[in-house]
Amino acid sequence: MGMPTMPSSGVAFVPRVTEGATALGRKDFTSDQDVRWCPGCGDYAILAAMQGFLPELGLRRENIVFISGIGCSSRFPYYLDTYGLHSIHGRAPTFATGLATAREDLSVWVVTGDGDSLSIGGNHLIHALRRNVNIKILLFNNEIYGLTKGQYSPTSRTGTVTKSSPLGSLDTPFTPVSVALGAEATFVARTMDSDRKHLTEVLHAAARHRGAALVEIYQNCPIFNDGAFDVLKDREQAAARILWLKDGQEVSAGDQVAVRADDGSIQVVPRATASPTRIVTHSVDTEHPSSAFALSRLTSDGTLAHVPMGVFRQISRPTYDDSVRGQVAAAVDGGGGTATDADLAALLAGRDTWTVGG
Amino acid sequence: MGMPTMPSSGVAFVPRVTEGATALGRKDFTSDQDVRWCPGCGDYAILAAMQGFLPELGLRRENIVFISGIGCSSRFPYYLDTYGLHSIHGRAPTFATGLATAREDLSVWVVTGDGDSLSIGGNHLIHALRRNVNIKILLFNNEIYGLTKGQYSPTSRTGTVTKSSPLGSLDTPFTPVSVALGAEATFVARTMDSDRKHLTEVLHAAARHRGAALVEIYQNCPIFNDGAFDVLKDREQAAARILWLKDGQEVSAGDQVAVRADDGSIQVVPRATASPTRIVTHSVDTEHPSSAFALSRLTSDGTLAHVPMGVFRQISRPTYDDSVRGQVAAAVDGGGGTATDADLAALLAGRDTWTVGG
Amino acid sequence: MSKPVQQLERVVIRFAGDSGDGMQLTGDRFTSDAAFHGNDLSTLPDFPAEIRAPQGTIHGVSSFQLHIADHDVLTPGDAPDVLVAMNPAALKSNLGDLPRGATVIVDTDEFNRRNLAKVGYAVSPLDDGTLESYHVHALPLTSITVQALAEHDLSRKDKERAKNMFALGLLSWLYTRPISTTERFIVAKFARKPDLLAANIAALRAGFNYGETTEDFAHTYAVLAAPMPTGTYRNITGNVALSYGLVAAAHRAGLRLVLGTYPITPASDILHVLSGLKRFGVTTLQAEDEIAGVGIAIGASFGGALGVTTTSGPGLALKAEAIGLAVSLELPLVVVNVQRGGPSTGLPTKTEQADLLQALFGRNGESPVAVVAPQSPTDCFDAAIEACRIATAYRTPVILLSDGYLANGSEPWNVPGVADLPDLTVTFTTEPNGIGDDGKPAFHPYARDPQTLARPWAIPGTPGLEHRIGGIEKADITGNISYDPDNHERMTALRAEKIARIADTIPELAIDDPDGDARVLMIGWGSTYGPIRQAARTARLTGHHVAVAHLRHLNPFPRNTAEVLRRYERVIMPEMNLGQCAMLLRAAYLVDVQSYTAVRGLPFKGSELADIIRTAVEGLGAVT
Amino acid sequence: MSKPVQQLERVVIRFAGDSGDGMQLTGDRFTSDAAFHGNDLSTLPDFPAEIRAPQGTIHGVSSFQLHIADHDVLTPGDAPDVLVAMNPAALKSNLGDLPRGATVIVDTDEFNRRNLAKVGYAVSPLDDGTLESYHVHALPLTSITVQALAEHDLSRKDKERAKNMFALGLLSWLYTRPISTTERFIVAKFARKPDLLAANIAALRAGFNYGETTEDFAHTYAVLAAPMPTGTYRNITGNVALSYGLVAAAHRAGLRLVLGTYPITPASDILHVLSGLKRFGVTTLQAEDEIAGVGIAIGASFGGALGVTTTSGPGLALKAEAIGLAVSLELPLVVVNVQRGGPSTGLPTKTEQADLLQALFGRNGESPVAVVAPQSPTDCFDAAIEACRIATAYRTPVILLSDGYLANGSEPWNVPGVADLPDLTVTFTTEPNGIGDDGKPAFHPYARDPQTLARPWAIPGTPGLEHRIGGIEKADITGNISYDPDNHERMTALRAEKIARIADTIPELAIDDPDGDARVLMIGWGSTYGPIRQAARTARLTGHHVAVAHLRHLNPFPRNTAEVLRRYERVIMPEMNLGQCAMLLRAAYLVDVQSYTAVRGLPFKGSELADIIRTAVEGLGAVT
Ligand SMILES: Cc1ncc(C[n+]2csc(CCOP(=O)(O)OP(=O)(O)O)c2C)c(N)n1
Ligand SMILES: Cc1ncc(C[n+]2csc(CCOP(=O)(O)OP(=O)(O)O)c2C)c(N)n1
Ligand code: SF4
Ligand code: SF4
Ligand SMILES: [Mg+2]
Ligand SMILES: [Mg+2]
Numbered sequence A, B: 001m002g003m004p005t006m007p008s009s010g011v012a013f014v015p016r017v018t019e020g021a022t023a024l025g026r027k028d029f030t031s032d033q034d035v036r037w038c039p040g041c042g043d044y045a046i047l048a049a050m051q052g053f054l055p056e057l058g059l060r061r062e063n064i065v066f067i068s069g070i071g072c073s074s075r076f077p078y079y080l081d082t083y084g085l086h087s088i089h090g091r092a093p094t095f096a097t098g099l100a101t102a103r104e105d106l107s108v109w110v111v112t113g114d115g116d117s118l119s120i121g122g123n124h125l126i127h128a129l130r131r132n133v134n135i136k137i138l139l140f141n142n143e144i145y146g147l148t149k150g151q152y153s154p155t156s157r158t159g160t161v162t163k164s165s166p167l168g169s170l171d172t173p174f175t176p177v178s179v180a181l182g183a184e185a186t187f188v189a190r191t192m193d194s195d196r197k198h199l200t201e202v203l204h205a206a207a208r209h210r211g212a213a214l215v216e217i218y219q220n221c222p223i224f225n226d227g228a229f230d231v232l233k234d235r236e237q238a239a240a241r242i243l244w245l246k247d248g249q250e251v252s253a254g255d256q257v258a259v260r261a262d263d264g265s266i267q268v269v270p271r272a273t274a275s276p277t278r279i280v281t282h283s284v285d286t287e288h289p290s291s292a293f294a295l296s297r298l299t300s301d302g303t304l305a306h307v308p309m310g311v312f313r314q315i316s317r318p319t320y321d322d323s324v325r326g327q328v329a330a331a332v333d334g335g336g337g338t339a340t341d342a343d344l345a346a347l348l349a350g351r352d353t354w355t356v357g358g
Numbered sequence C, D: 001m002s003k004p005v006q007q008l009e010r011v012v013i014r015f016a017g018d019s020g021d022g023m024q025l026t027g028d029r030f031t032s033d034a035a036f037h038g039n040d041l042s043t044l045p046d047f048p049a050e051i052r053a054p055q056g057t058i059h060g061v062s063s064f065q066l067h068i069a070d071h072d073v074l075t076p077g078d079a080p081d082v083l084v085a086m087n088p089a090a091l092k093s094n095l096g097d098l099p100r101g102a103t104v105i106v107d108t109d110e111f112n113r114r115n116l117a118k119v120g121y122a123v124s125p126l127d128d129g130t131l132e133s134y135h136v137h138a139l140p141l142t143s144i145t146v147q148a149l150a151e152h153d154l155s156r157k158d159k160e161r162a163k164n165m166f167a168l169g170l171l172s173w174l175y176t177r178p179i180s181t182t183e184r185f186i187v188a189k190f191a192r193k194p195d196l197l198a199a200n201i202a203a204l205r206a207g208f209n210y211g212e213t214t215e216d217f218a219h220t221y222a223v224l225a226a227p228m229p230t231g232t233y234r235n236i237t238g239n240v241a242l243s244y245g246l247v248a249a250a251h252r253a254g255l256r257l258v259l260g261t262y263p264i265t266p267a268s269d270i271l272h273v274l275s276g277l278k279r280f281g282v283t284t285l286q287a288e289d290e291i292a293g294v295g296i297a298i299g300a301s302f303g304g305a306l307g308v309t310t311t312s313g314p315g316l317a318l319k320a321e322a323i324g325l326a327v328s329l330e331l332p333l334v335v336v337n338v339q340r341g342g343p344s345t346g347l348p349t350k351t352e353q354a355d356l357l358q359a360l361f362g363r364n365g366e367s368p369v370a371v372v373a374p375q376s377p378t379d380c381f382d383a384a385i386e387a388c389r390i391a392t393a394y395r396t397p398v399i400l401l402s403d404g405y406l407a408n409g410s411e412p413w414n415v416p417g418v419a420d421l422p423d424l425t426v427t428f429t430t431e432p433n434g435i436g437d438d439g440k441p442a443f444h445p446y447a448r449d450p451q452t453l454a455r456p457w458a459i460p461g462t463p464g465l466e467h468r469i470g471g472i473e474k475a476d477i478t479g480n481i482s483y484d485p486d487n488h489e490r491m492t493a494l495r496a497e498k499i500a501r502i503a504d505t506i507p508e509l510a511i512d513d514p515d516g517d518a519r520v521l522m523i524g525w526g527s528t529y530g531p532i533r534q535a536a537r538t539a540r541l542t543g544h545h546v547a548v549a550h551l552r553h554l555n556p557f558p559r560n561t562a563e564v565l566r567r568y569e570r571v572i573m574p575e576m577n578l579g580q581c582a583m584l585l586r587a588a589y590l591v592d593v594q595s596y597t598a599v600r601g602l603p604f605k606g607s608e609l610a611d612i613i614r615t616a617v618e619g620l621g622a623v624t
Helices: A043-056 A073-079 A093-104 A114-120 A123-131 A175-182 A196-208 A235-241 A290-300 A319-334 A341-349 B041-058 B073-079 B092-102 B114-120 B122-131 B175-184 B197-209 B235-241 B288-299 B320-334 B341-349 C023-037 C088-095 C114-116 C142-148 C156-160 C162-175 C180-189 C194-215 C237-255 C268-275 C290-302 C313-329 C356-361 C377-392 C402-410 C485-505 C526-540 C561-566 C582-587 C606-619 D021-037 D088-097 D113-118 D141-148 D156-161 D163-174 D180-189 D194-213 D240-254 D268-275 D290-302 D312-331 D358-361 D377-393 D406-407 D485-505 D524-542 D561-566 D580-589 D606-619
Strands: A062-066 A083-086 A107-113 A135-141 A189-191 A213-218 A242-245 A258-262 A266-270 A309-313 A353-356 B062-070 B084-088 B109-115 B136-141 B188-194 B215-216 B242-246 B255-261 B266-269 B307-314 B353-356 C005-008 C010-018 C040-046 C059-069 C080-087 C103-107 C137-138 C221-225 C230-236 C256-263 C283-286 C305-310 C333-339 C370-372 C397-403 C408-416 C468-471 C519-527 C547-551 C553-555 C570-575 C591-595 D005-008 D010-018 D040-046 D061-069 D080-084 D103-107 D137-139 D220-223 D231-237 D255-263 D283-286 D306-311 D333-339 D370-371 D396-402 D409-414 D468-470 D519-526 D547-550 D553-555 D569-575 D592-595
Touching: A043 A073, A043 A135, A043 A196, A062 A073, A062 A093, A073 A083, A073 A107, A073 D468, A073 D561, A083 D163, A093 A107, A093 A114, A093 A123, A093 A135, A093 A319, A093 D255, A093 D283, A093 D290, A107 A114, A107 A175, A114 A123, A114 A135, A114 A175, A114 C408, A123 A135, A123 A175, A123 B122, A123 D290, A135 A196, A175 A189, A175 A213, A175 A290, A175 A309, A189 A196, A196 A213, A213 D370, A235 A242, A235 C591, A235 D524, A242 A290, A258 A290, A266 A290, A290 B288, A319 D283, A341 D240, B041 B073, B041 B136, B041 B197, B062 B073, B062 B092, B073 B084, B073 B109, B073 C313, B073 C468, B092 B114, B092 B122, B092 B320, B092 C256, B092 C283, B092 C290, B109 B114, B114 B122, B114 B136, B122 B175, B122 C290, B136 B197, B175 B188, B175 B215, B175 B288, B197 B215, B197 B307, B215 C553, B215 D370, B235 B242, B242 B288, B255 D010, B266 B288, B266 D220, B288 B307, B320 C283, B320 C561, B320 D485, B341 C237, C010 C023, C010 C088, C010 C162, C010 C221, C010 C283, C023 C040, C023 C059, C023 C162, C023 C180, C040 C402, C059 C088, C080 C088, C080 C162, C080 D103, C088 C114, C088 D103, C103 C162, C114 C162, C142 C156, C142 C162, C142 C194, C156 C194, C162 C180, C162 C194, C162 C221, C180 C194, C180 D255, C230 C237, C237 C256, C237 C305, C237 C333, C237 C377, C237 C397, C237 C402, C256 C268, C256 C290, C268 C283, C283 C290, C290 C305, C290 C333, C305 C313, C305 C377, C313 C333, C313 C356, C313 C468, C313 D312, C333 C377, C333 C402, C356 C370, C356 C582, C356 D358, C356 D561, C370 C377, C377 C397, C377 C485, C397 C526, C402 C526, C408 D547, C485 C553, C485 D553, C519 C526, C519 C561, C519 C606, C526 C570, C526 C606, C561 C582, C570 C606, C582 C591, C582 D580, D005 D113, D010 D021, D010 D088, D010 D163, D021 D040, D021 D163, D021 D180, D021 D231, D021 D377, D040 D406, D061 D088, D080 D088, D080 D163, D088 D113, D103 D163, D141 D156, D141 D163, D141 D194, D156 D163, D156 D194, D163 D180, D163 D194, D163 D220, D180 D194, D194 D240, D240 D255, D240 D268, D240 D306, D240 D333, D240 D377, D240 D396, D240 D406, D255 D268, D255 D290, D268 D283, D268 D377, D283 D290, D290 D306, D290 D312, D290 D333, D290 D524, D306 D377, D312 D333, D312 D358, D312 D396, D312 D468, D333 D406, D358 D370, D358 D396, D358 D553, D358 D580, D377 D406, D377 D485, D396 D406, D396 D524, D406 D524, D485 D553, D519 D561, D519 D606, D524 D547, D524 D569, D524 D606, D561 D580, D569 D580, D569 D606
Parallel strands: A062 A083, A062 A107, A083 D468, A107 A135, A135 A213, A189 A213, A242 A309, B062 B084, B062 B109, B084 C468, B109 B136, B136 B215, B188 B215, B242 B307, C005 C221, C010 C080, C080 C103, C103 C137, C256 C283, C256 C305, C305 C333, C333 C397, C370 C397, C519 C547, C519 C570, C570 C591, D005 D220, D010 D080, D080 D103, D103 D137, D255 D283, D255 D306, D306 D333, D333 D396, D370 D396, D519 D547, D519 D569, D569 D592
Antiparallel strands: A189 A309, A258 A266, A353 D231, B188 B307, B255 B266, B353 C230, C010 C059, C040 C059, C040 C408, C230 C408, C370 C553, D010 D061, D040 D061, D040 D409, D231 D409, D370 D553
């Protein structure tokens, strides 16, 4: 079937800034548009991190594309001086799939909110993940609909009081990492708006990953859901709550450690009480997503008592777009190269022709 | 907040055939419409099982509603003499959510195909599951689009050759059970068209469950995907492949047994080589879905080498529709019962009125 | 009040400031006071799609215009008589709308170099003569407010944020309004934050007293109460009125109201209002998307509830397929579409009327639905009831076409008595209505009422009427799947005829032509009602006779529409689109209905349409 | 051939049987043979929405009608001259269409008690005189076939399944057709199943020989080749032609074709065909739903490919919002909509023209797109190229409105030379096209070509032209987000004007009026072309002069449309809907275009329309 050997990096075919040329800087990635988020919005921090990260990535600016849906977060592309498409609500992964498949020489990023990606856009998200299209999906999770002025979202904790849930929301929220793992995602990570360093690291890992990468970014919305992640921003509390995921290392937070329980779940217990053989060593590239899934459940109760941060899973699987291009390329090569007029003429005529007057 | 205590059964408020009345039989559930599936279609067996099961359920026929999307499988409601709604492609869970929330006295069933529920309808499916609406979703999985004449579906194994994938499909398929578990489902099960007894058992379990129940039913499509599940229908092969899930019992198939591996996954190994402490005892009602998830991964490679059958997970969580009704009922009660004309008049007037000429 | 009071018939005030300055609240409060005072009034809020764009930028300007008068008011006013501009951005973006001689009140504290630069003012417009044709009151609003709150134990920022109350107090004084209703409002709003409560009240009073004390204002103005029909009045926005209309209709129909919806501007407030009305048995489900929203509503209707879904243009597009299903199922369904600027995401917070053709034709196949459009904020209440009436009586989807202007605009409402509302009692079918092939009584889900052609509504739980319905073509009467060509033709005709027959139960198109001899007709639909009536009033003052008529039902049209259109030499239809309704009228009646269109995200001005009328009348020859 | 040969000008044959009987294949093969023989022809397949409803039931009947002639054929024929009915259900469901004197060939083996009962025949229609006005050939087709295959090592069932080839052989003999092309086809099809190959060939030959041998048939018929313009011909269905048109357009544009789609009847075959054309660089993505399908196409267009999406009515409804985005983005997009019976799921395998208004108006806001409709199966090729031309030249979505009849129907096609196809070369913008605020060269994504008003197509990867576009209203020229009222009005007008200007590059509406003095015009669009031309031909034979014209562009209309319509005393428009295009023409030109409509899931008959023409002509007075 002529499938090419799998490229190793998410940006394998994307032209880089040529050696010797002046490297690009933050300013090169800053567009001329005024940023229009509310004062104090977590999106500013993510934008700043991105504008710092993109030059590090070393790609040519014109080969980077940001595609978004609708929401406060989805205004992101306007502020980056790359190519950008601010599309419609929930559908960004579809445009990105079309673009990434048509063009292997682009680095395609999707920016989306928790409503955009998990409410109206849930289906496109899970399909992009299972297909493993080489796009990087940044899910700004503020647990609220910002742009429509503060209704609860599919990640809002049960009982959230908003304009549309005056007596408290009733829906069990999604845990985005669990959803992604249930949908065959090859790369799933979590990070936070305020932790520029970690955010940048995760962006690098996502960019390197060849395939669909889902990055959940906890993002504060000071207007409609202020302080949702404050416990993770307070130094002391964070130390006890955040489990930094590092490949090959124990999963722990302060003097607590993650252990694998008999029932298949992962629990966080004081190190003192943990049986050493039960302690979870993180491995991002196990084929089985079960461990990553068990880790993802630590946040499902909404208390943020134990929050794994970092790359949950990163495995290698042929990407959809590479495979699609591979089938086309094989057919074109097999047919003797780009179709000529004669090839087209043969197609049009087919096998059963007859001639009149000729 | 006046939330009523949780009813215990999926049919708690559905009127039953009264004591003493003649029990209903299969014929009472058979409509006057000619069944129009292809000869040999697995849907016949499921229909027959359903027509046998419904009388056992003991509910009044008029309080049962079947809602479907579009697909061969979605013709199901026409053949049952209950209330039925054959809706549009992929959206059945939405109609069911509206109906189940408006009416607690109905037993609401959704019949859907792998395309209907996981392709176009994926988002509604996962949202119905996370909300835990008290509906029973029967997913007829034939790993193909039947009604549109045989294109690959989101559950088709990679490499499936169909009219729309002449060189083989490229998408990684969903494992429906994994998707459901990633989406916070409270009840997930799998069964098979040809195993009437098991199918009936699972239907009973689903009906009893208060909340959303997803039942994946392997279904043969003799026309477009014949024999997809044949290895599970051959007695000998089935014995080695099917792991019957029974609450509180070891998960095993013949002389093989499921063990929990170090990496969090579940593996099937010869009993002789299994460390006894590692053997998986199935528990349907553990709060954590991690074990069920690990089990679901056994079929993700598409080989059907190890196929858990039965109820993967069944936990108790308030249902969306009960909670919604609870909030409304509390508000109505708190306001002194059903709103009167005077209550409405007070609402219309509001607090800031003035009077002219009065 | 020691300063002289000048009487005014009407005044148009616009409050403009940063999104964070509380201009919508200020406008709302002034409106309430005016309403309470007995003025007739109309309002036009206008805000950006961003929640709170960076302070001091043009993008961040939010404004609220209100028109108060001692007589019947039809529009929020063509141009402000008074502009309150809280910063340079607010001044810059609103100045163009000000007629010469208007009053401008600005907060000089905000006219600092930084803020001026943000909007591209090199020199302050307060200093360079820009404002010389206006009456300018330049006050350090912020610092006076902070000063007034010196005693309060609050951060400087919190003190500054009370400046909108200071401005409100000042304006209240200027227009001789008591501030007591606003004080009551503040007490309720800040019940749990006593510090802010006290500060806001203090700021409000300080503003009021400032007017009284300072020499900047020579006199105050009074706009007397407008003569209005007897009744109990309140002020109400279109979205609230529409929500109440739905609740009232369900109440009068004896049905449970089930709303399935997904938030979208400018329709979200209907969800917000209804989600607070559980006490009325109202069930609101915030769905995962628009498709699920309408699906929930249809499912609820199938179960015997009044299924409603609310949205705006892009959401209506997504609901199309499911509405088509409801057409085929012939179940009641109310689809509220609050139109906004399009195409695509368009102008989410601005008004437009460009979804009419989508409402009529935005589905596959011949898929007729009824369409009703409210004509003013208060009419949203009645139009919602009318939509529910048609939906339940004819078992059909009805699209209720509101728009952003009606949704957010407000006016006084003569609150109706509940008993005076139409009786919408619905009866479900509980018995077989036909004979089966076997000669036994049978239920035929597609047998029809001979008058309305409505099919029976038999809900699950009804013994003996078990039946299946779906979106595939159904055999007449039995509802079984049918691919028969004749049957399809018959069913297509029946569905169309059923909608056409709604015309039997809607009023004829009324004409307003006080002179009785008009040769020009201006006809409208939806929210152009106010501007058109205002225009006619204005044009008649100069002796230009014109007839006006307004369509509330867009499908079907009133029975006498053809006859009305043909009666005039010229027919002009202003629409906030490119001529959608005009197209329908032209096609239906072959009358040369001429479009006058504007697609600016704003309602027409009465004066603009008055000019159109004058030109048309004069074009016909001698003005009578 | 020993039996006498009778010459015929034309014949209409219908094959009908169970869904499992292979009638579509039989019809296809007979069609190929007729085409190869040089007949002109037209076909009409007709099958149920179910895959294979239970054997022997009316629901399961599948049929294939073809019309072959020694002259120019316009329709698949009003009524069959010959019906091949493989079972009682096929006879029962098709008998009503047969004119007296038609020939009926039935398989008596299937007329057993069980099968007769299944369709409600108490007595066999072969015995009770039902068929007395027909020429009946009642043969035990199944058993003769089985007998003929006695030597073959196959199950009885497999032998029985070859009966369609027996029937085909017999019909080939009857119409003096060589069976060699079908033999070649069988060899190719069963290359890997030699048993079936041999059996099918044997059955085919047995059928042929049976005709020759049996006394049941007294003579054979010959339909001579039709005179056709010089060229190389093939037979082709609309869906295949449309697929090839897309590939040819991409080839001639130098663009990669990217199809994003979701299967739906009757459009799925376009996906099937294109997924086999990877050799032409064609990329097909089967998406999770229709919205994703169009999203993929738009994403690909943004990247510089020719983005295409294909669907049918319900799918078009779902794509509405995204098409609106493409209108706002002003990117090329081809949306193929193969219309089927509606509303809702409707009649999935039947034809209709009821999505025209959906195509034009089925989106929020003023959202103009171009609409093109093919008029025959072969014209699907040219119309697809035309749609691609408009999409790329004007950077706009184009909706190509095919229908179920065109999609599955076939006719001979004079295969065009590749070099004769239009040159659609596209140039991407690679350089700045304006000056920025800073005085430096800048890229303005919404600057426009002065002629076409198309905006530049600058694709990612082009250095220096980085830009962002989206669905919020954009400032003219710069494309920045703009909520400015004047700008919105201007952009709305520009988008409308761009589509209107397409009329500059489309041919004027041509009139066919051989007599030159017609007072009645019959005008159509899309697949009514054949029946209307046929009707005119028929009507003219009786001296009824009529002009006919056909709209291929539905938006914009050709420039001379008004002038054409106004030239006639009566204008009649037949449509397979309730008068959608007539509404547009009436509104646009205030001409009393009269609708003649049918919504039966079937194309018009030529004779039916001829009667309409005659009545109209006679209604005007003396027939000239
Ligand atoms: C089809 C459609 N439906 C609804 C909306 C309204 N809408 C815009 S953004 C949004 C949700 C935003 O929430 P999220 O994705 O979490 O983004 P955030 O604003 O919080 O960043 C909604 C409901 C829309 N623009 N289009
Ligand atoms: C909106 C819409 N898109 C597409 C279709 C066409 N369609 C009908 S059923 C179907 C898929 C059926 O597959 P599945 O759900 O697996 O059901 P099955 O026929 O296999 O039982 C498709 C694509 C449709 N009817 N409506
Ligand atoms: S509403 Fe919230 S998410 Fe949106 S811009 Fe403001 S702070 Fe950010
Ligand atoms: S196509 Fe397949 S799934 Fe559909 S009815 Fe036939 S056998 Fe069953
Ligand atoms: Mg959000
Ligand atoms: Mg299927």
